[in-house]
Amino acid sequence: WHMFWETQPVRHYKDGENQEQMEGAIDVPQPISDIKQEPYNLPSNYEWCVCDVTNDRIMKEVYALLSNNYVEDDDNMFRFDYSVQFLRWALQPPGYFPDWHIGVRAKASKKLVAFITGIPARVHVRGKLVFMAEINFLCIHKKLRAKRLAPVMIKEVTRRVHLENIWQATYTAGVVLPVPIATCQYWHRSLNPKKLIDVGFSRLAPRMTMSRTVKLYHLPKETLTPGFRAMEKQDVPAVTQLLQGYLSQFVIAPDFSEAVVEYLLLPIKNVVNSYVIENPESHIITDFCSFYTLPSTIIDSMNHTQLKAAYLYYNVATVTPLVQLMNDILIMAKLSNYDVFNALDIMHNESFLKNLKFGPGDGHLHYYLYNYSLSAPVKPLELGLVLL
Ligand code: NHW
Ligand code: EN5
Known part of the structure; x- marks a missing residue:
């Protein structure tokens, strides 16, 4: 049913929503040396890029992708129009990692066709301080949808977060995935x-x-x-x-x-x-x-x-x-x-x-944790x- 999410360290519906659960990390941290050193493979016509958000030309490309392809309401009447200024602010908090601003380009035309970002954040979870990534702005061009590109992008941002010795993440979405914390x-x-x-x-x-x-x-x-x-x-x-x-x-x-x-x-x-x-x-x-x-x-x-x-x-x-x-x-x-x-x-x-x-x-907003069970x-x- 959730071909991708089934494989990930998140709560699953079968875990039993009513049972008492242990609270904390689902998977223990790996040694950094065990983390895959090369990026995940994309379909052969596409390549990874880092989107330098300080670069005006690249930000115009990011803006064009998001303003035409990012989140819409259920009736496709309105689409989020994050400004360049806003994206720069959202993506460069203290301690941010430039290589967590990930793009996918078509190899031939170099057109930017997909995007995903992470920023570091310290989050209290029931009093415990957890170092996390906040994942946002996952976007795939409308013409490239339903080709299983999103799982590759999520795995790639996860890999880059792990390389910084961070093992938990939080994200919100308008869609239901396994399993909202709220x-x-x-x-x-x-x-x-x-x-x-x-x-x-x-x-x-x-x-x-x-x-x-x-x-x-x-x-x-x-x-x-x-x-x-x-x-x-x-x-x-x-x-x-x-x-x-x-x-x-x-x-x-x-x-x-x-x-x-x-x-x-x-x-x-x-x-x-x-x-x-x-x-x-x-x-x-x-x-x-x-x-x-x-x-x-x-x-x-x-x-x-x-x-x-x-x-x-x-x-x-x-x-x-x-x-x-x-x-x-x-x-x-x-x-x-x-x-x-x-x-x-x-x-x-x-x-x-x-x-x-x-x-x-x-509209509803579902909150999620990655690799943390409440x-x-x-x-x-x-x-x-x-x-x-
Ligand atoms: S939520 C906004 C997400 N963006 C949009 O809705 C924009 C419009 N839509 C699109 O661009 C804020 C595409 O439809 C997207 C999916 C890219 C959404 N989160 O490539 P396929 C965020 O940015 C799963 C997570 O064929 P697609 C938060 C779906 O369930 N997963 O689909 C982002 C299925 O898996 P399944 C999502 O339509 C958090 C698979 O993707 C999702 O062409 C990311 C299908 O892939 C969503 N919003 O592209 C997770 N939407 O298992 C971060 C669909 O069900 C996790 N899917 O088969 C943490 C990572 C860091 C960890 C660090 C330790
Ligand atoms: C990542 N950080 O659905 C976030 N918006 O209600 C990504 N509805 O604007 C996830 N459909 O109710 C975001 N008007 C998920 C949200 C996606 C966008 C979305 C909803 C939220 C929205 C509006 C317009 C609906 C148009 C038809 C809505 C009613 C307003 C009315 C005003 C007067 C008092 C009653 C309510």
């Missing part, structure tokens, strides 16, 4: 309801007119919490402290150093937005929130070509109520002209979604990890 739902908050309805992203609710819908989703012209401002470099130590304190309660959560917080959370225009609440008297940073920018191409639309979407990233509310913090971040996204604000039902997000007029989407499945609210 299944989450996307929620959407309309910011520009007229456009969302025009392009088929959402519908006019029964007994609602357009003008009543616009009014329903209306937001104030400025944020409400005193001391709300964009995060700056000087905030990195305080934000790191807030995140470490908050994330320690989740079963799965990143272990953020100051270097990683500075890299991932300092604002970058059209990539990542982060805000803090600085107490006006004490100047203490009490709360933090962030989103990343991931537009989608509208596949067949007359009037519009792109949907501008913000995705909730990391938040910590210690003093300001979370719902108030999230209302302010919605206001910021609206002021910056986003069409929709998306969030998953992870961490404590359930507590504000309905209140702030988010509605459930038709003794029990995890609830979305036990997840403290967001993958891009």
Whole structure:
């Protein structure tokens, strides 16, 4: 049934979902000298390449592949449109390995036809610190689908991760594979309801007119919490402290150093937005929130070509109520002209979604671990990890 996944160190459905399981690595690490030294074989017309993400010409090729062939919704109406700036940010965190940015080219034309990436990350799993790879941006050109190329690419990235003495990985997908550790739902908050309805992203609710819908989703012209401002470099130590304190309660959560917080959370225009609440008297940073920018191409639309979407990233509310913090971040996204604000039902997000007029989407996100077995499945609210 799962010809490839059957052969991999992941949980399998036959393992018995209800039985007590041991928690930890499935396969023990091999000696590095035993790891295959040469890349896996591709079909003879194709060759491996490393995609240097600092190179503009190569990034244009990666962008062209992904913007035409990456993830679509179930009805093929929208396709993720990760920008070059975003991909550069996502792929070069502290300690990244250039050769984990893997491409496949046609030998004759040198055209880039497939891509997969890994980045290193330290992840807490039920309190244990595990060195992992985060795998993302697996993409095969539409004309090369269903030829069993994906298993070769996954084995090749696995080999390169093993060469760095890393034996676990985490990834998310919209499809069900063996076996999700958790299944989450996307929620959407309309910011520009007229456009969302025009392009088929959402519908006019029964007994609602357009003008009543616009009014329903209306937001104030400025944020409400005193001391709300964009995060700056000087905030990195305080934000790191807030995140470490908050994330320690989740079963799965990143272990953020100051270097990683500075890299991932300092604002970058059209990539990542982060805000803090600085107490006006004490100047203490009490709360933090962030989103990343991931537009989608509208596949067949007359009037519009792109949907501008913000995705909730990391938040910590210690003093300001979370719902108030999230209302302010919605206001910021609206002021910056986003069409929709998306969030998953992870961490404590359930507590504000309905209140702030988010509605459930038709997409799910499944979280996976490679070569790590959990003794029990995890609830979305036990997840403290967001993958891009
Ligand atoms: S999820 C987004 C994945 N990308 C897309 O959906 C883009 C559009 N689709 C495509 O480009 C975020 C193709 O359909 C892809 C499959 C490339 C998806 N993950 O080549 P074949 C990520 O990037 C299995 C894993 O014939 P294809 C996370 C499928 O079950 N496996 O299919 C990536 C089957 O195996 P089975 C997936 O349609 C995580 C086999 O691939 C998958 O031409 C990667 C069929 O291959 C998916 N999303 O290409 C794993 N989709 O056993 C990392 C399909 O069922 C693991 N498959 O026969 C960890 C590695 C590191 C370890 C380190 C220690
Ligand atoms: C790797 N890091 O399905 C991630 N998106 O709900 C890769 N639906 O946008 C895996 N189908 O519900 C990603 N509108 C998996 C997700 C793939 C993309 C996807 C879903 C998530 C989505 C929209 C559009 C649906 C179009 C028809 C949706 C309803 C919005 C409505 C707004 C008003 C209140 C109720 C909800």
